[in-house]
Amino acid sequence: MTKVKVVDSIMGSGKTSAAIQMMNKVDDNKYIYITPYLDEIHRIKDVCNQRKFYEPKVFSKDGETFFKLDSLHKLLTEGKDIATTHALFKMATGETRELIYNEGYTLILDEALEVIQELKVSPDDIKMLLKEWMYETNNGLIQWDTEKESIQGVYSGKFQPVRRYALNNNLIMHNGVILLWNFPPDIFRLFKESYILTYLFDAQLQKYYFDIHEIEYEHYTVRRVDDLYSFVKTINTTDKTIKESIKSNIVIYDGTLNKIGDDVYSLSKSWYTKKTHLHKQLKNNTLNYFSNIMKSKSNENMWTTYKDYRPKISGKGYTKGFVSITERSTNKYQHKKVLAYTVNRFVSPLLDSYFHTKNIKIDQDLFALSEMVQWIWRSAIRNGEQINLYIPSYRMRQLLIQWLDDDL
Known part of the structure; x- marks a missing residue:
């Protein structure tokens, strides 16, 4: 090969x-x-x-x-x-x-x-499927019981996508209860x-x-x-010349609006889930950054948060500037010059656990940096223009600063 x-x-x-x-x-x-x-x-x-x-x-x-x-x-x-x-x-x-x-x-x-992801199927439904329609092979793949279909007829219920994945050798089991979609490596x-x-x-x-x-x-x-x-x-x-240009064109906010992200896990997915009382504060901070500190035009603003919490953090003057945290390989936002990155990225505990069972340790900081840099690069920085950036998470901010300083 x-x-x-x-x-x-x-x-x-x-x-x-x-x-x-x-x-x-x-x-x-x-x-x-x-x-x-x-x-x-x-x-x-x-x-x-x-x-x-x-x-x-x-x-x-x-x-x-x-x-x-x-x-x-x-x-x-x-x-x-x-x-x-x-x-x-x-x-x-x-x-x-x-x-x-x-x-x-x-x-x-x-x-x-995206080669692996969790399927949103409840543990009870997984147990039912394993009992009625699926089985696990020696190499860990989940297969669909086509022989049973030849007797009872082709399955036509709500789990047809699961059936399709199983027939395509896409399904694997983790911890006996969680189904993962896995891209066929062959x-x-x-x-x-x-x-x-x-x-x-x-x-x-x-x-x-x-x-x-x-x-x-x-x-x-x-x-x-x-x-x-x-x-x-x-x-x-590493391309030193390009990184030098990037560093000189990024202005990172350093002020009291960052206090909300001082803890190492602040603005993580679990923080959003548990700290609902702080959503309004984060929204006010983001609004303050765009409207009062930067006084930027709405069409120049670009921001992100986790998809489920977008309505909670949206605000006047920047709502339409939302760009998904997973956005990449597009130049649609190259006119955006004022950015707010209101998340603290980690690989999901589930996938981290799965890789751990395979004796592989995920570098959480490198993952977070990679995701953030890709997101930032959707903006005017890709054209060599200056951008202003609000990163309230202390961890994420330090990862970016360290990356900008590396090899210079």
Whole structure:
């Protein structure tokens, strides 16, 4: 198996440019480009003018409707160059994997993939499913009892998504009661070559997932000579010049509004759950920062919190500037110059526990830093412009300051 090439290079270093220039070479390679966003698919189709990229779409034939996964399989069968989303790639089936292998595709994965997540199924429902419809195999996968279906008929209840995941070898059990969706690791062994375009890969769950499943990878970075970009093997993933520019353009608020985040776990998900009496204070702080301290225009404001608590922290003059904490690989917010990052990131205790059972320790600080830096990079900082930043969490603020000072 060819090792996965992890292009671990800071934002703005030219990862996408290098990928585009590689794909624009006239050769016999077949590419599948996976990105988080539809807008990026359209850009790839426009700029890769030396080959034609196709996007899987819903289509009809002989009165029958075929969905995006069907379209993907059709394009793979035809050996087309393909650009599609993380969401569709995560739906890959055994048929998808077989077609990828047979056609000899090269994968370019823009940003690390969400490879493992908790399914929202109650313990009682899990016990029922295990008793009635599912069973655990020797290798830890949860399978659907298709033999039972051949007798009783195909299951058509509310757990059809769970059935689909089980049939696709996506399900694993943790602690005997919790179902986890797991991306089939064998798919990375089926490509002719695989590239992952990211930054701080060692902080990401996909790295730990690779370690669990013994998927070999090696670090690459981007080399630029004039206007030519290329991927080169390296163990050094830090671009000092870009980081110096970032540091000089970030103004981090340092004042009394930070007191709410002094504790190491302040503004974490559990803090939001337990400290409901402090939600109004955090909202007032955020409003004060935008309206009184920065006096910024609403269209320049960008802020975030956990999805469930967005209504609690929203306020006049910045509500519409909300950007999800998981946002990445988009330039839709590059005009935003005044930012509020009102969270304190940790990998969920459940996933931390799961990896711990596999003798893998997650670096919580590196994870938090990676998530925050990616979010900040959605703003005007990506254009070399100055931004102002409110980070009330002491832990998160110090992680950013330390990162900015490292290697300078």
